[in-house]
Amino acid sequence: MSLRPGLLASTSRLVNPLTAPRAGAAAAHFARAASSQATNKPATHKSKAKAKGASVQDADKQLKELERAKRRMPPGVELDSAIRGVIMEPYLDVKYNPQWLFKKGARGFLWNRVQRHFTSAKTANDATENGVFPPEGPLTWGKRIAGWFRFRLNSFALPIVPILEKAYYDYYRAQASGDVIAVRQLSTGAGEDRAVKVAQTIRNGKWTLVKVLSPPRVRWIRRSPVDLHGKLTITQVAVEFDTEQSLTSGRPPKVKTARVHETVVFERKEVPGETWRFKDTQEEQLPEYISGEPNTRY
Numbered sequence: 001m002s003l004r005p006g007l008l009a010s011t012s013r014l015v016n017p018l019t020a021p022r023a024g025a026a027a028a029h030f031a032r033a034a035s036s037q038a039t040n041k042p043a044t045h046k047s048k049a050k051a052k053g054a055s056v057q058d059a060d061k062q063l064k065e066l067e068r069a070k071r072r073m074p075p076g077v078e079l080d081s082a083i084r085g086v087i088m089e090p091y092l093d094v095k096y097n098p099q100w101l102f103k104k105g106a107r108g109f110l111w112n113r114v115q116r117h118f119t120s121a122k123t124a125n126d127a128t129e130n131g132v133f134p135p136e137g138p139l140t141w142g143k144r145i146a147g148w149f150r151f152r153l154n155s156f157a158l159p160i161v162p163i164l165e166k167a168y169y170d171y172y173r174a175q176a177s178g179d180v181i182a183v184r185q186l187s188t189g190a191g192e193d194r195a196v197k198v199a200q201t202i203r204n205g206k207w208t209l210v211k212v213l214s215p216p217r218v219r220w221i222r223r224s225p226v227d228l229h230g231k232l233t234i235t236q237v238a239v240e241f242d243t244e245q246s247l248t249s250g251r252p253p254k255v256k257t258a259r260v261h262e263t264v265v266f267e268r269k270e271v272p273g274e275t276w277r278f279k280d281t282q283e284e285q286l287p288e289y290i291s292g293e294p295n296t297r298y
Contacts, residue, residue: 003175003198003207003247084189087265087280088222088236089116094284109287120221123235127160127223132235132270134159164239164266164276165216169209171278175199176207176247187278188267195278205249210257214242219263219282233270238263238282 093113100106127133136159167186174182175198183195219238226234241264246257267279 003172003202083226083234086226087282088224089220089238091116092219092238092263092282092284094286100287105287116220120218123221123223127221127235130270132223132268134163160237161216161218161239164237164264165241167266167276167278168216168239168241168264171195172207172245176202176205176249178202178205185275189279191264191278191280202249204251204253205247208246208248210244210246212243213259213261216241234267235270236265236267236279237276238265240264 093116096110096113100109124133128135171183171186171191174186175195178199180196180199183199184192187195217240219240221235221237223233223235226232240262242261243259244257245260246255248255263282263284265279265282266276268274268276
């Protein structure tokens with residue numbers, strides 16, 4: 001999210017990610033429908049070669065295919081707008097309480113939770129094979145198979161974590177310095193909307209990472225085509241950060257320090273020149289059979 005109220009009370013406010021502004025309902029529905037109709041194909045020798053080093057001709061072809069995909073969108077729906085507010089995995093698992101095992105509905109919840117984990121493990125495999133994640137050494141068949149059975153996602157998605165960690169810090173730093181251009185390059189969706197407002201308001205700011213309280217932790221990974229013809233694929237990764245941050249702003253300068261513990265969704269479009277962008281934050285949700293409140297996942 002944008003700079004926390006504890007750091008920037010005058011120019012930022014706490015926004016509930018579950019009620020944050022999203023794309024239009026029709027556009028979001030179309031994007032999800034496209035994702036469900038298009039399937040991820042196994043990596044071929046050709047795709048692996050591209051992942052290692054695509055040529056200029058390959059990059060040009062990808063960009064042309066993307067433009068054709070945008071032109072094939074239904075009237076009144078723009079591809080970028082359709083996917084701007086879409087979070088592929090809207091459910092963020094809370095730490096499970098063993099006492100919940102004895103309540104009605106526990107079996108179904110646990111089964112869905114296991115399925116979500118294995119989906120993330122498989123997606124980490126696919127993303128590595130297609131060059132979206134940097135491999136940790138040679139990607140052997142043993143590593144591919146092991147990726148299916150990782151109960152700690154960080155053990156397989158570890159190479160991508162430093163890249164996302166840097167994107168996270170750069171996002172905050174750009175807001176504090178008032179660099180709107182950098183903010184737009186580093187973010188998308190609700191994360192961009194909020195950060196632009198902060199960057200336009202703050203004056204003479206400086207953001208500093210004081211301490212990492214816990215190492216970043218991958219919560220889920222998703223990857224899917226988002227157009228009906230499978231020409232544009234995006235990957236999203238949710239990472240939990242627990243840090244202490246400080247913000248220096250104003251005249252005379254005042255320093256505010258606060259703990260920031262949040263889960264951030266990063267997104268990357270798989271087109272030449274695209275980088276990982278801060279998209280939004282997520283809050284953990286209690287299972288419906290515990291909270292009594294309906295959610296969109298079950």
